[in-house]
Amino acid sequence: MIYFPETVDELARLSGEIRAGGTALHDRRRLGLSHGPLIDLRNIVALENLNLSKPSIGAMVTLEHLGEHPWIQKNYAALAEAIAHIATPQIRRVATVGGNLLQRNRCWYYREKDLECYKKGGDHCSARREGQVYDVCWDLGPCITPHPSTLGVVFLAYDAVVQTLKSPGLSIEQLFGDGRSASCDHYLPASDILCAVELPPPVPEVSGYRRVSDRTFAAWPLIEMVVRLQGEQYISHAHIAVGGIASVPVRLAWVEDFLTGQPLEQMVFSRAADLAADPIVATELVASSKYKLVLLKNCLQALLQTCAHSLQRSC
Incomplete structure (x- = not known):
């Protein structure tokens, strides 16, 4: 059964799994990981609003529309750049902001219906037995698969706030938690609805996005990063x-x-890269993906250099 509500109030009264663009959900249905009625959001016009005065991005705004909007490209350059690297043009045409944030993880073991997994109600992580290049590097908890949301990374860097039906605002940190949950990919309750993402007003800055993957297009990143810098000869905000x-x-x-407070100098960027690879958030490393520390350092140093050059040209 599929429901097609036309308002958020009507949506709130229904029970079932929400379908936005469907690019992630259809895959899980095919694999037998999703069951029961669907609630399709295509007719709720209020969720498609892109309000530039706040700015506020409706949960049903497509990645294509958001990433190709001239105002977004001008004022939130890293957001537009990141979207251009997500999946393929065909997928970006239908994939939505809310769907990208709330998608389930892409672990091969989670998506194999005959294997045990914490996120399927099991009591262990099958991925830990084998190890793969896509595993996380910092071992924060039971699951060692990274959350696949590129927009989650970007909105975290922009201090975005998620508006839901029951909450006036959740930070990205509150939405995803600290990574130590064994059973969920995010903390939005099944009874709540993601309605919009609000960004802080644009500020004079330079920003950039970079990902490292095993092929140029349509691949999940091994790591991805957003850097935003403000200042002139010295960094005032990072x-x-x-x-x-x-x-x-x-x-x-x-x-x-x-x-x-640091100057825009190569020595500073090199030290920052070393600090990034010496985290205070995790004490254990996943053996199969320690190589990501090198990617992390190189990616940060390159992005800092690119942003610094842009800042110096603008002075």
Whole structure:
């Protein structure tokens, strides 16, 4: 059975699994990991609103529409850049902001219906037995698969707030948690509905996005990163968020603290990269993916250099 509500109030009265663009859900249905009635959001026009005055992004705004919007490209460059690297043009045409944030993890063991998994109600992590290149590097908890949401990384770097039917605002950290949950990919209750994502007002800055993957297009990243810098000759504010390293997107707050007040110099960037690979958020490393520390350092150093050059040209 499929329901087609036309308002958020009507949606709130229904029970079932929500379908937005369907690019992630249909795969799980095919694998037998999703059952029961569906609630299709295509007729709820209120969720498609892109309000630039706040700015607020409706949960049903497509990745294509958001990433190709000139105002977003001008004021939130890293967001537009990141979207351009997600999946394929065909998928971005139907995939939605809410769907990208709330998708389930892409672990091969989770998606094999005959294997045990914490996130399927099991009592162990099958991925730990074998190890694979996509595993997280920092071992925060039971699950060692990174959350697949690129937008989660970007919105974390932008200090975005998630608006839901029952909450006036959840930070990205509150939505995803600390990565130590054995059973869920996010903390939005099944009875709640993600309605919009609100960004802070744009500020003068330079920003960039970079991912490392095993092929150029349509591949899940091994790691991905967003860097935002403000300042002139010295860095006044730094925002750095990383995906693929832990089971949730992570802010490198200790690296941001180090960069604040520092000059735009190569030696500073090199030191920041070393600090990034020496985390205070995790004491254990996953053996199969320790190589990601090298990717993390190189990615951060390259992004800092790119942003610094842009800042210096604008001065």
